[in-house]
Amino acid sequence: MSFMYVIGFDGNQLNSKCIIAELDGLNGLILESWGQKNNPHYNEALKVIIHRIKSIGIQKINVFLASKPVMKNFPDSNSRKLYNSKDGFFHLEGQQAENLRLDLCRKQKFFSSTEIKTQARGNGSKRIFLHTDEIKSSNEWRKIALGDLSLNFGSTTDVDELSKRVGNIFEMELLKPEGVSNPHKLTTQAIVYSRSPDVVAYIIKLSDGNCEACEKPAPFKNKYGVPYLEVHHVIPLSKGGADTPENCVALCPNCHRAIHFSENNKKITASLYQKTSRLSR
Ligand SMILES: [Zn+2]
Numbered sequence: 639m640s641f642m643y644v645i646g647f648d649g650n651q652l653n654s655k656c657i658i659a660e661l662d663g664l665n666g667l668i669l670e671s672w673g674q675k676n677n678p679h680y681n682e683a684l685k686v687i688i689h690r691i692k693s694i695g696i697q698k699i700n701v702f703l704a705s706k707p708v709m710k711n712f713p714d715s716n717s718r719k720l721y722n723s724k725d726g727f728f729h730l731e732g733q734q735a736e737n738l739r740l741d742l743c744r745k746q747k748f749f750s751s752t753e754i755k756t757q758a759r760g761n762g763s764k765r766i767f768l769h770t771d772e773i774k775s776s777n778e779w780r781k782i783a784l785g786d787l788s789l790n791f792g793s794t795t796d797v798d799e800l801s802k803r804v805g806n807i808f809e810m811e812l813l814k815p816e817g818v819s820n821p822h823k824l825t826t827q828a829i830v831y832s833r834s835p836d837v838v839a840y841i842i843k844l845s846d847g848n849c850e851a852c853e854k855p856a857p858f859k860n861k862y863g864v865p866y867l868e869v870h871h872v873i874p875l876s877k878g879g880a881d882t883p884e885n886c887v888a889l890c891p892n893c894h895r896a897i898h899f900s901e902n903n904k905k906i907t908a909s910l911y912q913k914t915s916r917l918s919r
């Protein structure tokens with residue numbers, strides 16, 4: 639799973655990375671830190687995360703140090719646990735998120751990568767793993783890291799939903815995402831319609847090679863020598879529209895995209911009905 643940037647209280651990304659992962663057999667959230675330079679907002683991110691965990695009514699969590707050297711030198715996860723109570727949990731009730739964050743950071747300073755110190759010193763190991771039995775799914779952890787915007791950062795196979803999510807985060811200042819090197823692939827069952835070549839040819843010939851919306855010529859000829867125009871069904875086939883000349887228009891690629899995706903798509907369709915007499919509703 640790829641990393642995410644924690645989203646702060648103001649709805650913008652913090653420069654602090656986290657990963658939802660399984661560690662020592664537990665599912666939880668790893669908050670990364672490779673020092674001030676790479677994750678300058680680590681402290682703020684930790685505060686936001688603690689706040690969100692508290693705000694859904696969770697009173698205690700497990701916190702483990704999780705930097706590679708610490709994990710190597712303290713293989714037993716209990717020996718690198720940060721807690722503020724004898725029960726081994728880090729309790730959240732009755733304290734502000736910022737105080738809890740400070741307390742956690744102070745406790746981190748008792749650890750070097752090789753030993754437990756008697757005095758808090760230095761920067762400590764800052765990669766930590768948070769876990770609680772009360773947060774069961776990765777989606778719930780995603781909500782902790784990203785707040786209300788979490789759904790918009792999830793991947794989707796639905797093209798319209800993708801556009802909507804892009805729209806919802808478009809005004810944010812976005813840090814460079816890691817992306818996914820091997821996007822998840824699914825097999826879907828799609829309904830496809832069988833189309834008649836004579837209807838397509840007839841409509842393109844009727845258009846004289848010009849888009850019936852913007853009236854500009856087709857941008858190129860296709861490899862069979864036919865002007866490249868896309869034949870669009872004014873009433874979609876999926877909504878019971880017919881594959882007939884009375885329901886078809888020849889559009890340039892721009893206008894065809896616009897009629898499907900533009901904010902003005904209804905206007906474009908209305909004007910096509912107005913100026914193309916062969917169309918029937
Ligand atoms: Zn056009």
Ligand SMILES: [Zn+2]
Nearest residue numbers: 869870871894
């Ligand atoms: Zn179309």
